[in-house]
Amino acid sequence: MGQLILPLCLLATLAVTLVQRTGSAAVGNGRGLVCPSSYIKRPGGICLKLHKKTLSYPAAKASCARDGAELFTIRSQADNEWVVKVLKYWQRRTGKKRDVWIGLTDVVAEGTFVWEDGPAFDTTGYSNWAEGAHDVNNGFRDCVFLNKRLGWRWSIQKCEGKWERDAGPNSYICAKNAVP
Numbered sequence: 001m002g003q004l005i006l007p008l009c010l011l012a013t014l015a016v017t018l019v020q021r022t023g024s025a026a027v028g029n030g031r032g033l034v035c036p037s038s039y040i041k042r043p044g045g046i047c048l049k050l051h052k053k054t055l056s057y058p059a060a061k062a063s064c065a066r067d068g069a070e071l072f073t074i075r076s077q078a079d080n081e082w083v084v085k086v087l088k089y090w091q092r093r094t095g096k097k098r099d100v101w102i103g104l105t106d107v108v109a110e111g112t113f114v115w116e117d118g119p120a121f122d123t124t125g126y127s128n129w130a131e132g133a134h135d136v137n138n139g140f141r142d143c144v145f146l147n148k149r150l151g152w153r154w155s156i157q158k159c160e161g162k163w164e165r166d167a168g169p170n171s172y173i174c175a176k177n178a179v180p
C-alpha cells in the first residue's frame with residue numbers, strides 16, 4: 001500500500017510543485033526527520049524530487065545544487081524499482097515518458113564511473129545497465145540516464161549538446177538528506 005501511496009504523492013508534487021507532506025513522511029527509517037515540502041521522503045531519510053523540466057546534465061546538476069541537493073545516486077534495487085514505478089505511474093497519468101538523469105558519470109576518466117556524491121561506481125554492487133550500454137560508451141558519452149525506450153534501464157549519453165539527438169536534455173531527480 002505504501003508503495004502505491006508514494007508515487008501518488010510524487011505525482012501530486014509534480015502537478016502542484018508544492019505539496020504539504022503528511023502521512024508518508026514517517027515511513028521507514030529516519031523517523032522524526034523531515035523533507036522539504038516539495039520532496040518525497042524515502043525510507044532511510046532520503047528526500048527525492050523528480051523534475052519534469054528537461055535540462056542538460058550539468059544544468060540538472062546545478063539545479064539540484066541550488067536546492068542543496070545532488071542528482072540521485074541509485075545504489076539499490078529498491079531505490080531503482082521505486083523510481084521506475086513512479087515514472088510508469090507518471091506515464092499512465094500524463095501519457096509522457098521521460099528519460100531521467102541519475103548522478104553517475106565517467107566524465108573525469110573514460111570508462112571509470114563515479115557517483116556524484118563521491119564514491120567510485122562499484123562494479124560488484126547494484127546496477128541496472130541496459131544491454132550493450134557500455135558498448136556505445138566513448139569519450140563523448142559520459143552521463144548516465146534512465147532510458148525510457150529500454151524500460152528505464154541505465155544508458156550512457158552525451159551530457160549536453162542541443163544539436164545531437166542523443167544529447168538530451170532529460171528530466172532529473174534531486175536528492176538530499178532529511179533533517180530533524
Ligand SMILES: [Ca+2]
Binds near residue numbers: 138139142
Ligand atoms: Ca564515456
